[in-house]
Amino acid sequence: MTPSALPLGDPAPADGILPAQAAVGAAERKFSLYTHIPFCAVRCGYCDFNTYTATELGGGASQDAYAATAVCEVEFAARAMAASGLPERKLSTVFFGGGTPTLLPAGDLTAILGAAVEQWGLEDGAEVTTEANPDSVTRDSLAELRDGGFTRVSFGMQSAVPHVLKVLDRTHKPERVPQAVAWAREMGLNVSVDLIYGTPGESIADWETSVRTALSYEPDHISAYSLIVEEGTKLAAQIRRGQVPGIDDDDHAEKYELADALFQEAGLSWYEVSNWSRTPADACQHNLAYWRGDDWWGIGPGAHSHMGGVRWWNVKHPSAYAGRLERGESPAAGRETLDSDTRELERIMLTSRLNEGLAINTLRPAARKAVAGLIAGELVDPVKAFHGTLVLTLKGRLLGDAVTRALLD
């Protein structure tokens, strides 16, 4: 969950004390925890997340010590928040992402979770998710996670088609996914799968196969992402050199529409541009916290945090990160305190992507004026707009950034 390039921002103080703005109205906001696990067995060619293979880090030492370091930041976070005047709040959601969290022993993950729960406590029925690669879990490890408090697992399936998985550099065999999903179910975990569409060489039929296969596992939740060719990745270089074909927006659009139709047919509804769930309760509550602008602390190298319009991010490299915490310093590399215009921009950008929508009467007059044009362009649902909420149509979801831009000027 942590893209490798860090934003430019203001310096962050070593004591981790937050600007006063962070605490304003905090009691009314939910509080979540993200934990980044920056390790993967291999680096997939398309991926630019902040993650490292053992060889890149020169041995497994940092992996072994990682849980302890992360716990250090948990404790640091609790102290810094209290010192910054933030109220005591139980954790509303917890999410372990990566990288590949399940590359660490389940006990490491539950230890970090345990430390967090010890600090803040956990709301009743709170969602606790980990991302997992299908070949990095076993029946036993899933059982251990469940016993340690995890409620949900999100598998990186990406595709069911071998040649597509190959272009994506995925190491797992397609058959591994239903096995992993079955184990998770057996443990009573809520299950999600991630899919990627628009991989070079993926036909419409290939994509339909992937969608239908994913649906056959009857997950509670599916995320379907369009493949983004990130600068500096191996995939970008392959495309530049002409070794694999480039990606095409029309192809993406067609696949999105196809997936949306098949998901609906199977009883899953969209709640965010790239996310579908079986019931509203199955929607990923942690992701919703991001879209809704709630507060969260991000643990781990390169992790991002947000409290009341203050955003900050940690140093990227695991050893720099560990060094900071060893010295008792904040691992933050930079931060920004958003002004009201920027907060409004973010609010529009984030909530307009949600099916629950954006209350039109909260918009500024200029933005409100743009709504009529968006309805005329069939980007916004007219009936819901009539009732006061801006909700994207299917066409509008595909042109979501254009909608945001229209609401910004």
Add this chain to the structure above:
Amino acid sequence: MSPMARTAPVPAATDPAIIRNFCIIAHIDHGKSTLADRMLQLTGVVKQRDMKAQYLDRMDIERERGITIKSQAVRIPWEVDGTAYCLNMIDTPGHVDFTYEVSRSLAACEGAILLVDAAQGIEAQTLANLYLAMENNLTIIPVLNKIDLPAAQPEKYALELANLIGGKPEDVLRVSGKTGMGVEELLDLIVRELPPPVGDPNAPARAMIFDSVYDTYRGVVTYVRVIDGSLGPREKIQMMSTRATHELLEIGVSSPEPTPSKGLGVGEVGYLITGVKDVRQSKVGDTVTTFHKPATESLGGYQDAKPMVFSGLYPMDGADYPVLRDALEKLMLNDAALIYEPETSAALGFGFRVGFLGLLHLEITRERLEREHNLDLISTAPNVEYEVTLEDKKVVHVTNPSEYPSGKIAEVREPMVSATVLAPSEFVGAIMELCQSRRGILGGMDYLSEDRVEIRYRLPLAEIVFDFFDILKSKTRGYGSLDWKADGEQVADLVKVDILLQGEQVDAFSAITHRDKAYAYGVMMTGKLRELIPRQQFEVPIQAAIGARIIARESIRAIRKDVLAKCYGGDISRKRKLLEKQKEGKKRMKMVGRVEVPQEAFIAALTTDESSKDKSKK
């Protein structure tokens, strides 16, 4: 062999009998400036260590492109048989756009060196410049250059030259500007063959202005050739056309750096500085006299250079409009051939319609504006000036297609040129075919030698000024050369082609073409725009139309996806910055109706293939 002059004659005290004024004229690239280099070197006015190739091409643009744009006059000493002579040498440009520079220079001279590349032979501007020199009654010394080249054919071309000018082939001097071979002989020959200037030293002063240049530090520097009398320092001078008087702050000669002198006498060439800030107050062709003893009759002037092609210049960033205005004003101080007036375009905003001598002049002007004033400019497709007569007999001069009258038109007249093409005779067929397809009328044909033909055509200016030369070059495997000059006008069947985006006319893309070529333009422009305009949320039809009649159409399919559908989790800042960047990009879009057209699309669509190619080597 003549040695370098030991004592150079002093300005203002030089007997006209020891003065020789000459210019070097030739087809482009035949080596004028390189020959001038050798003369500067041999006569010692430029020290060995200061020497660089094409020394007199001083502007950055001249050096980068390897062409001469402005004439340069230099005073050099040369000794023959123990007498020190004073030579005034003028290096001239060869490109057809700058022919007016050549004519000015000729008027300051008694002789001309007609230089011919011994590997190329006579070409179109060789002829054009020769005729100009003959009209000015100059003594002509034919010279073959580049004889060091293995491909040189001096015998063959000496014969061609002799046929053209008269005289014997053996008398044609052979030199190499590169090695310096034959250049001393040439200097000797200049002294022997060219007549000295004649004038009345006691008459009221009369000096012909043949160039006028604006210099940031010194103001206007006026170059003159004294015909009668003399001019001295601190004298009050008078411009004969306007009777305006100026105090002389400095008078001197270029050798080749400006060197103040005690004055200028009969036959001498030098410069005047008066502190005037505008070249138009010191107009090329005007006669300078003195206030205290004014002459009564002025010398004959020159014709003003007449702009041939027009283009709209717009700042990429609308806020730069005042900068562009000031920049044009400054450039005009230096370039009497430049004319401009403000105009507005619905698509491009505020700018100027500027008249140029040709495409090279356009390109160079634009480049200088951009580079010297740090501007980013869009120039619209160039076109010629049309004279449109309406049914109510009103006459409109159109230099901008969007000003083409929409009312009932009785007649449209377009400018014509007489063009001369020189090429090996094997290409006659191809050349005639090309000229015919450009609505040309054959005027005549002559053999210059056994295998070189001169073909004369009368053609519409609009047909030759843009891509004609490039096509001629390719059809003649590089051997064809072209010269042209204005030659009246003719009635023609012209139409205005408009380009419509979603039904909205885009003024910057309108063009006036011959009816037979309207379709080709429409197809070309609609096709180009389809490639250049990004997809919108709706389908965008692009049409080309004559009046209400659609002659070509294309369409841009609607965009279907414009959303970042990736898991970007906690890094909201990155996503926001992406959006902010897109928002910035949107600001640089021009709205045509509902269609967002990026600035770059305008530029690319208006960049004709011709103007993007290297045009300098005409």
